[in-house]
Amino acid sequence: xxxxxxxxxxxxxxxxxxxxxxxxxxxxxxxxxxxxxxxxxxxxxxxxxxxxxxxxxxxxxxxxxxxxxxxxxxxxxxxxxxxxxxxxxxxxxxxxxxxxxxxxxxxxxxxxxxxxxxxxxxxxxxxxxxxxxxxxxxxxxxxxxxxxxxxxxxxxxxxxxxxxxxxxxxxxxxxxxxxxxxxxxxxxxxxxxxxxxxxxxxxxxxxxxxxxxxxxxx
Amino acid sequence: xxxxxxxxxxxxxxxxxxxxxxxxxxxxxxxxxxxxxxxxxxxxxxxxxxxxxxxxxxxxxxxxxxxxxxxxxxxxxxxxxxxxxxxxxxxxxxxxxxxxxxxxxxxxxxxxxxxxxxxxxxxxxxxxxxxxxxxxxxxxxxxxxxxxxxxxxxxxxxxxxxxxxxxxxxxxxxxxxxxxxxxxxxxxxxxxxxxxxxxxxxxxxxxxxxxxxxxxxxxxxxxxxxxxxxxxxxxxxxxxxxxxxxxxxxxxxxxxxxxxxxxxxxxxxxxxxxxxxxxxxxxxxxxxxxxxxxxxxxxxxxxxxxxxxxxxxxxxxxxxxxxxxxxxxxxxxxxxxxxxxxxxxxxxxxxxxxxxxxxxxxxxxxxxxxxxxxxxxxxxxxxxxxxxxxxxxxxxxxxxxxxxxxxxxxxxxxxxxxxxxxxxxxxxxxxxxxxxxxxxxxxxxxxxxxxxxxxxxxxxxxxxxxxxxxxxxxxxxxxxxxxxxxxxxxxxxxxxxxxxxxxxxxxxxxxxxxxxxxxxxxxxxxxxxxxxxxxxxxxxxxxxxxxxxxxxxxxxxxxxxxxxxxxxxxxxxxxxxxxxxxxxxxxxxxxxxxxxxxxxxxxxxxxxxxxxxxxxxxxxxxxxxxxxxxxx
Numbered sequence: 001x002x003x004x005x006x007x008x009x010x011x012x013x014x015x016x017x018x019x020x021x022x023x024x025x026x027x028x029x030x031x032x033x034x035x036x037x038x039x040x041x042x043x044x045x046x047x048x049x050x051x052x053x054x055x056x057x058x059x060x061x062x063x064x065x066x067x068x069x070x071x072x073x074x075x076x077x078x079x080x081x082x083x084x085x086x087x088x089x090x091x092x093x094x095x096x097x098x099x100x101x102x103x104x105x106x107x108x109x110x111x112x113x114x115x116x117x118x119x120x121x122x123x124x125x126x127x128x129x130x131x132x133x134x135x136x137x138x139x140x141x142x143x144x145x146x147x148x149x150x151x152x153x154x155x156x157x158x159x160x161x162x163x164x165x166x167x168x169x170x171x172x173x174x175x176x177x178x179x180x181x182x183x184x185x186x187x188x189x190x191x192x193x194x195x196x197x198x199x200x201x202x203x204x205x206x207x208x209x210x211x212x213x214x215x216x217x218x
Numbered sequence: 219x220x221x222x223x224x225x226x227x228x229x230x231x232x233x234x235x236x237x238x239x240x241x242x243x244x245x246x247x248x249x250x251x252x253x254x255x256x257x258x259x260x261x262x263x264x265x266x267x268x269x270x271x272x273x274x275x276x277x278x279x280x281x282x283x284x285x286x287x288x289x290x291x292x293x294x295x296x297x298x299x300x301x302x303x304x305x306x307x308x309x310x311x312x313x314x315x316x317x318x319x320x321x322x323x324x325x326x327x328x329x330x331x332x333x334x335x336x337x338x339x340x341x342x343x344x345x346x347x348x349x350x351x352x353x354x355x356x357x358x359x360x361x362x363x364x365x366x367x368x369x370x371x372x373x374x375x376x377x378x379x380x381x382x383x384x385x386x387x388x389x390x391x392x393x394x395x396x397x398x399x400x401x402x403x404x405x406x407x408x409x410x411x412x413x414x415x416x417x418x419x420x421x422x423x424x425x426x427x428x429x430x431x432x433x434x435x436x437x438x439x440x441x442x443x444x445x446x447x448x449x450x451x452x453x454x455x456x457x458x459x460x461x462x463x464x465x466x467x468x469x470x471x472x473x474x475x476x477x478x479x480x481x482x483x484x485x486x487x488x489x490x491x492x493x494x495x496x497x498x499x500x501x502x503x504x505x506x507x508x509x510x511x512x513x514x515x516x517x518x519x520x521x522x523x524x525x526x527x528x529x530x531x532x533x534x535x536x537x538x539x540x541x542x543x544x545x546x547x548x549x550x551x552x553x554x555x556x557x558x559x560x561x562x563x564x565x566x567x568x569x570x571x572x573x574x575x576x577x578x579x580x581x582x583x584x585x586x587x588x589x590x591x592x593x594x595x596x597x598x599x600x601x602x603x604x605x606x607x608x609x610x611x612x613x614x615x616x617x618x619x620x621x622x623x624x625x626x627x628x629x630x631x632x633x634x635x636x637x638x639x640x641x642x643x644x645x646x647x648x649x650x651x652x653x654x655x656x657x658x659x660x661x662x663x664x665x666x667x668x669x670x671x672x673x674x675x676x677x678x679x680x681x682x683x684x685x686x687x688x689x690x691x692x693x694x695x696x697x698x699x700x701x702x703x704x705x706x707x708x709x710x711x712x713x714x715x716x717x718x719x720x721x722x723x724x725x726x727x728x729x730x731x732x733x734x735x736x737x738x739x740x741x742x743x744x745x746x747x748x749x750x751x752x753x754x755x756x757x758x759x760x761x762x763x764x765x766x767x768x769x770x771x772x773x774x775x776x777x778x779x780x781x782x783x784x785x786x787x788x789x790x791x792x793x794x795x796x797x798x799x800x801x802x803x804x805x806x807x808x809x810x811x812x813x814x815x816x817x818x819x820x821x822x823x824x825x826x827x828x829x830x831x832x833x834x835x836x837x838x839x840x841x842x843x844x845x846x847x848x849x850x
Contacts, residue, residue: 054727061727085714085723088739089732108710111703141739 001124004046005030006037006063007082008055012107016050019110023117032056034066041070041077048124053083053090064090075099078124082107086134088141095128095213100206103129103165119165127202128165128209135163138212147193155192158185163208167201226385227349229276233392234346236269237338244335256318266331270400277393284327284402287835289317290805326403334399345392352381418611421618422552424475428621429545431468432538438464439534455514458521465530469629478622483526483631485638488516525632533628540624544617552610559603651823658720665716673709677702725764729754733764734787741771743780743800749787753848755794759824763796766817766828766842770798773813778802778838789848796842804836817842 003025007013017027029040033055041049049070055062067079080103081094094102103123109116109131119129139148139160151159154175161171172182186204190197195207243262250259263285270281292300292313299306302313322328334342356378363370403409438461444450445457462484469480490513491499498505499512502519506512521527631639680702687695717723725733731749738745754760767785774780780802787796818828826844 084710085717087724087736089724089728089736092739106710108707111707137740140742 001048001121002026002028002044002046003120004028004037004040004044004049006032006034006040006050006055006066007052008032009052012052016110019113019116020120023113025120034062034069037063037066038070038073041074045074048078048080048120050080050082050120053081061090064093068093071097076101076126078126079103080105080120080123080129086131088134088137091130091134091138092213095209098206098210100128100202101126104134105129105131106133118170122165128205130164130209132160132164135160135212138163150192151189155185155189158182159189159208162186162189162205163212165205222386223382226389227353227381230346230348230385230389230392231350233273233276233389234343234350236272237343237346239265239269240335240338244332247332247335256315256322260318260322262331262335266400270396273393273396273400277389277396279390279393279397281393281397281401284330284400286321286325286327289314289321289834290803292317330399330403334396337399338396342392342395345388345395348388349381349385352384353378354381356381415608415611418608418614419552421475421614422548422610425545425614425618425621426549426553428541428618429549432541435464435468435534436538439531442531442534455518455521458527461530461534465533465629468625472622472625472629476619476622478619478626480622480626480630483529483629483635485520485524485526485635486642488520490516526635529628529632533625536628537625541621544621548610548614548617552607552614555603555606555610559599560607563600563603647822650819654820654823662716662720665712669712669716670709673705673712677705677709680705721761722764725760730760730763731787733760734767734785737764737768737771738785741775741783743771743775743783745771746782746784747787748785751787751789751794751848753789753850755789755844755846755848759794759826759844759846762820762824762826763794763842763844766821767796767798769813769817770840774798774800774802778806780836780838789846792845792847794842794844794846797839798842799837799839802836802838803834804832804838805834806830806832806838814840 001024003020005013005016005020005027007016007030013030013032017030020027028044028046031037031040037049037051040046049067051063051067053061053063055066064081067081071077071079076099078101081090082105083090084107086104086106091104094104101123103119105116105119109119123129139156148156157175158171161174166174168179168182168186171177171186172179175182177185187197190204190207193208193211195211198204198207243266247259247262250256250261267283270283273279274281292302292310294310295301295306297306299308300310300313301307302316307313356374356376359370359374359377442457442461445454466482469482473479490509491501493499493509494505496505498507499509500506501512501515504515506515680698684695684698684702687698722733722736724736729751731751734749735747738747755763771783774783778800780800782801784799785796786799787794789795814828814830821828821842821844824844824846826842829841829843830838831841832838
């Protein structure tokens, strides 16, 4: 799997490159700025772009802007945004086009290499990987509204994991439940939220994210 | 002829009877006010609301209840006592009583109710009573047959029919009259004109008072000059402070009457210097034994040097002629035209019916040169009077304002006094800013010390242990690697929290508008946000505004049960303005809560202000304003 990486800190750039190479990824370009990312993406057409939010020269949200621009130029380009902090606002912007193949994770998640690599593969295959912290904020922000408030505690856990981008099997594994029980909970959640059920994980995740994204905005 | 026509005279009769209830209502209100019995003064509202509903139903008009919601019961302060104005009470009885009186007195519906009680039985009852009166008259004609039956019967029938026929429309008329007084006041041209004339009348009265008080000012000025004679100089401080009380009172009054704000020009009271070795205090070249006499001398010197003292004196001397000149025309015009031509004409006309002599001519005991009504063309006297009154009333407000402007010229602070005050204020806010800053640095240091630093020490120790174990006991080493990883993760989480408190990431990356949007998204409340910022304020202002909004949102979710909040962020006339409005029950006390005071202190560094409006019943609006320019 071919990856383009943009990260301005040398230590982190090298660390990520090592980690990715060790897990069988092919890092075709590791650059430092937004424009370089756009060039690299244009040149290599990678399976995944990994983008840091803060980049030189202004150290504001240049990476995020570059990610949006890259996806405008190459629709459906899988992008994983990495940051020292996660914000609902940015998550909502990344999810706004509703097409998937998007990820938004804290840099800390690199610590758990297995889960991190799993998230990378999911995004590259058109799925999503949202940081648990941002998902819990999204759900908490909507918790006072009608349908979400009626979910049971277990259903909420399932909803949050699903929104992170997990498949049925991954949810079952994380909650120590059988896959059958998970399917039952998912059916309950979709019923209560009034969403159409689907057997395709990606489509289901996108439906849940679109739901969370639309609610709570005035 | 429908059911309505048949019922109308009967209903008119009932409404007339109920309308007479206004007399006992008025008596109860008067008695309640005189004896201070609140329930008696307020008690009329329940039956009057029933009457409103009945008139609304029967006369086909809509009469909404106009009353403001009653005040909430008083809440105890933190010391368990109940506050009303500047007094504390052990039980909530007295404060609640006072609040309800104020509520009753300030409600604009109350004077309208009273007007209805006076006018209703006289005016409204005519329309209510006419239909039944016509029917009764017709019936009486049939019964008595005063003339020829061939004439009487048709006339009687016509009268009865007129009674029934006009019933519904007269009842509707009655309803409209009642609505005029008992429904909430509606805005109309006539009402606006009346309000304007009323304001003019009030301004005339105030001008007259201004001219009256001017004599007290003249006396004060003369006493002041007298006190400056060497022999009487010891009275000067007392006279001066009395004079300042007078001018301060006038400043307040002028602001209340005209809205022209006149700030105090006086510098703050001087502080006593430290005592000399002998225990004496040196003021100038004089040594004082007691601190009291030193302070007195210090104050006297301050007063002599203070230009405000001499400007006050000048104003006290000059205001009497100015005030009298300004007040003369409208006051004399209004007084003569209203009392001399309208009021006395009305009484003279009324008395004419009962007494033998010509009341329009000179009355006995009146001096010869008094102008009398008979000298005016009789029919025009009240018209001339009304026109003159109107002219006087319209002339008064601008003249009152002119008096305010003139007073500000001398009573307001001079430029150097303003600058001095500004320096004091800057010194104060600078000290506060430094204190806030160093407190903030201490907090950051402590958080780093107890948080991330400790986690890293733990991580280092784990790594050391791993090095020792890795060959001997790989399983234990693996467990320790996990522990070290967890320490690293926890340290990162703590650093993130810390950074959020120092320089929130979204604020740094996107600016105020998006940072507030992010706050709104993270808040458990349902927040509506409107931002209109064409650029970014300076970074420190931005941060102060951001933390202020954050604090306000926390306050709302902590202290009120408001579920909805609206935030407006705008920049107009070189000022950043943020309004935070919640849907809570209102009645918030801005003096309570150290959070608001902290916000106020933070904003003061930037000359920013914080204002809270929270009427009972809500909504509560907190408005922040910070002067600043935007950069793109």
